[in-house]
Amino acid sequence: MNPRCSDHPLAYKDAIVLSPHKFVGGPGTPGILIIRREHLRNTVPDIVGGGTVAYVNPEEHRYLEDPVHREEGGTPAIIESIRAGLVFALKDEVGVEVIRAHESDFVTRAIEVWGSNPSIQVLGNLAAERLSIVSFVVRRNNGRYLHHNLVVAILNDLFGIQSRGGCSCAGPYGHRLLGIDVERSHEFEREITHGCEGIKPGWVRVNFNYFISEPVFQYVVQAVDLIATSGWKLLPQYRFDTATGRWHHRGGPVEPPLRLRQLHYDEDGVLSYPQQRDQAPESALADYLAEACALLESLPIDILAEGSASLSEDFEHLRWFDLPSLCLEPATSPGS
Numbered sequence: 001m002n003p004r005c006s007d008h009p010l011a012y013k014d015a016i017v018l019s020p021h022k023f024v025g026g027p028g029t030p031g032i033l034i035i036r037r038e039h040l041r042n043t044v045p046d047i048v049g050g051g052t053v054a055y056v057n058p059e060e061h062r063y064l065e066d067p068v069h070r071e072e073g074g075t076p077a078i079i080e081s082i083r084a085g086l087v088f089a090l091k092d093e094v095g096v097e098v099i100r101a102h103e104s105d106f107v108t109r110a111i112e113v114w115g116s117n118p119s120i121q122v123l124g125n126l127a128a129e130r131l132s133i134v135s136f137v138v139r140r141n142n143g144r145y146l147h148h149n150l151v152v153a154i155l156n157d158l159f160g161i162q163s164r165g166g167c168s169c170a171g172p173y174g175h176r177l178l179g180i181d182v183e184r185s186h187e188f189e190r191e192i193t194h195g196c197e198g199i200k201p202g203w204v205r206v207n208f209n210y211f212i213s214e215p216v217f218q219y220v221v222q223a224v225d226l227i228a229t230s231g232w233k234l235l236p237q238y239r240f241d242t243a244t245g246r247w248h249h250r251g252g253p254v255e256p257p258l259r260l261r262q263l264h265y266d267e268d269g270v271l272s273y274p275q276q277r278d279q280a281p282e283s284a285l286a287d288y289l290a291e292a293c294a295l296l297e298s299l300p301i302d303i304l305a306e307g308s309a310s311l312s313e314d315f316e317h318l319r320w321f322d323l324p325s326l327c328l329e330p331a332t333s334p335g336s
Contacts, residue, residue, distance in 0.1 A: 001013050001016065001034065001036075012036075013036075014035070014036055014039060015033065015034060015035040015036065015039065016032075016033075016034040016035075017031065017032070017033055017034075018031070018032050019031050019032075020032060020084040020087050020088070023087045023088075023090075023091060024087070024090065024091070024209060024210075024211070025083070025086065025087050025090055026083075026084070026087045028080055028083060029080050029081075029083050029084040029087060030077045030080045030081060030084060032084065037067070040067040050073065051063045051064070051070045051071060051073060052064050052069055052070050052071075052072070052073045052074075094210070098210070099210045102210035102211075103131065103132035103208060103209070103210050104132070106132050106208035106210075106212075106217055107130060107131070107132040107133075107134060107208060109217075109221070110134055110206075110208065110217075110220075110221050111126060111134060113221050113225060114134070114136065114221070114224065114225060114228075117225055117228050117229065118141075119138055119139055119140065119141075119228040119229055120136050120137075120138060120139075120224070120225070120228045121136060121137050121138075121139055122134060122135070122136045123135045123136060123137065123177045123178075123203055124177065131207070132207055132208040132209070132210070133205060133206075133207040134205070134206050134207070135177075135203045135204070135205045136203060136204055136206075136224075137178075137203045137204070138151055138204070138227070138228045138231065140232060140322060142322075144319075144320060144321055144322045145320055145321045145322070146227075146228075146231060146232060146321060146322060147165075147198075147240070147245070147247065147321040147322075147323075148165035148166065148202045148203050148204045149165045149166070149198075149202075149245050149246055149247050150231070150235070150238060150240075150247045150321075151163075151165065151204045151227055151231065152164065152165035152204060153238065153246075153247040153248075153249070154227050154231050154234055155204075155223060155224070155227065157249055158223075158227075158234075158292050158295075159219070159223040159288060159289075159292065160288075161206075161219075161220055161223055163204055163205060163206045164204070164205045165202060165203070165204050165205070166200075166202045166203075167200055167201060167202040167203075168202075174201075174202075177203075178201050178203075180201060184318075187314070187317075187318055188200065188201065188318060190314070191312075191314050191315060191318055194312075194314075195243055196242050196243065196312075196315055197242075197243060197244055197245045198240065198241065198242040198243065198244065198245035198246075199242070199245075199315055199318050199319065200245060201320060204224075206220065206224065208220070213282060215282040215283075215285055215286075216282065216285070218285075219285040219286075219288070219289065222289055223289065223292070226289070226292060226293065226296065230296040230297075231296075232322060233296055233299040233300075233301070234296075234299070235322060235324055235326075235327060236302070236324060236326050236327070237249060237250055237251075238250065238327055239327055239328070239329070239330065240323060240327045240328060242311070242315065242328075247327075257276055258273060258274070258276075262274055306322070306323060306324060306325065310328060311328070
């Protein structure tokens with residue numbers, strides 16, 4: 001926060017903002033702001049937008065002097081803040097160097113495998129040091145891409161792997177990575193504001209946590225590699241929603257293992273719910289990959305008609321991904 005550097009007296013940080021929910025164990029934790037006290041004494045603006053008051057009368061109000069209490073109005077996130085502390089304690093207990101070593105090894109080997117697949121384009125500077133997060137797009141030999149949300153759906157449906165698809169919060173950087181100029185960007189913006197979220201460019205994001213095992217790491221890497229090569233064969237089995245950009249399997253959504261209505265309290269006030277503890281060994285991952293390979297090899301290689309009369313000319317003009325007309329047809333019956 002305040003490095004001692006005589007050559008650069010201004011080499012200090014005004015504030016640090018971080019999100020513990022990105023850490024292992026961090027979901028549900030609050031954001032953290034570390035700020036120099038002098039900035040909290042700033043008189044601008046003259047009338048602040050809010051804060052916790054110490055006293056109010058019909059004509060005046062006075063805010064609390066303590067900046068932490070003043071800026072955290074209402075009931076503080078007590079449990080969430082404790083959780084944030086535990087998150088940092090876990091990180092320190094494991095050790096930053098241990099985490100870095102494991103994650104650096106994972107991401108280096110993943111990029112090595114995916115970089116040899118002509119259908120996978122890993123985004124960003126491959127020579128720069130990076131976290132164990134890989135963003136990539138899947139490009140077909142016809143010049144079009146597989147929609148990032150389709151790749152995410154297949155990873156989930158076929159392999160049980162959770163990933164993320166979409167555009168970046170750092171929009172300008174995302175434009176540079178995807179080679180989108182300002183004129184093209186405005187065209188995308190107009191189509192999106194007209195209700196076609198599905199045209200928005202983006203990518204798939206996968207990360208490797210330091211605690212995963214070697215079999216799990218290999219499973220994720222090979223699953224992505226397989227989808228990039230043969231995932232396009234599954235296009236006819238999915239329906240695309242142009243409004244949301246989501247892809248839904250024609251078999252319909254899978255029934256969740258537990259619903260809220262299944263929870264109840266017995267006469268003693270003890271929470272009760274049906275429990276299903278199915279667990280497979282890591283050795284089963286190889287079987288899952290073999291089954292997925294067999295499934296993809298068994299699918300016919302059909303040349304499907306692209307696009308649909310239901311799509312606007314602007315959508316078709318901007319479309320950068322494979323979209324057989326079959327993917328725009330609704331399911332003929334529930335579960336079909």
